[in-house]
Amino acid sequence: MTELEGAQPGSSQESTTRVLQVELLISNLLRIGVVASLSFVVVGTALSFLHHPDYLSSSTALAGLTELGTPFPHTLPDIVAGVRDLREQSIVIVGLLLLIATPVMRVAVSIFAFVYQGNRVFAVITTVVLSLLILSFVLGQTI
């Protein structure tokens, strides 16, 4: 059997514990993101059926919800206003935005996690990934 971990300094008991802590942290972060977004999406969807009883029987209502050009908020002020008025679409969108933000948060938190581990190489690697993510987001807006 070959030595798999590589005989580098710092691969002690202490650092193994820290690696496990980081894995648990990332796992918990993903779980929290998923549960939070799921709650918003489910509550919003439930509200939309509560507010519009015709959604249960009308066969013409669907087109108005899913055809291209259907109005729904996609700017921050609209969404905030919508959530304040308990509008179902805005609540669902908050859930979807939480879902989209979860992987980005995961990368950001990993940077701190690697710094905590004292793993400089991986802290740099993860910082580069986050920068590229932000860059593609900014560039994507202009396309």
Next chain:
Amino acid sequence: MTPLQFTLFVLLISVGAGVLGSLLGLGGGIIVIPALTLLFKIDIHYAIGASIVSVIATSSGAAAAYVREGMTNLRVAMVLEIATTSGALTGAYLAGRFSDRWLYVIFAVVMAYSSLMMFRKRRQIAVGLTKSAPWADFLRLHGSYYDQALGKEINYRVVSTRIGLGLMYIAGIVSGLLGIGSGALKVTAMDLAMGLPIKVSSATSNFMIGVTAAASAGVFFMRGDIDPFVAAPVATGVLVGATVGSRLLGRLDSSTIRIVFIAVLLFIAAQMMLKGVLG
């Protein structure tokens, strides 16, 4: 069809997409997009918007469990994410400069060839590669995972990190150009080139696809391509499916996963070939 029926049907299909996606390291777009456009006549823009949401849902839903179980190789994922994100940037820059039809044909051939290569090594579990791997040694990418089906810890060595990075860069370009999750390419690269066990490849790909999709999802959202009424049942169903699927991966036989993956690869290849030929 009433909105309620729509929500329930889409929910059900999305649960299936989530299970399959979490097992194979794919985003579920191959199920969600055709289902929404063909069965429910949803506009392709909203279908792609919902599929991006589905990729993130599969990724985060399954990764929570895979990371905790030590199935995901976090180090490999972080290193390769540099290549996928810069590839996605390049792809977005190149978009419109290439004929999409040729790209579809090329990737159909690549997928078909990969499925053949995978079929050849379908019985292998861990590759006891003795090839030297200076990059993987330096970055300490080698790892191990507990295989529930075999009831023992499997050690594996990671090789060809640079080739892996190159392939991931190409996978990133493809997702930037064609708007597909490219989980299939990621799993193939890790499995065939880098020597990761199929379960680790799948879990690690799962972990990675969410990050690439998140960048495009933000843009899609601002463009108004993510319709909450379409995306809500997709997100809910896929999250539930991915959670179920992530409990299955460890218990399933590696060769079973490989066979299902090969079948899905061939299906994607056929889909892409059709798009390329018919335009």
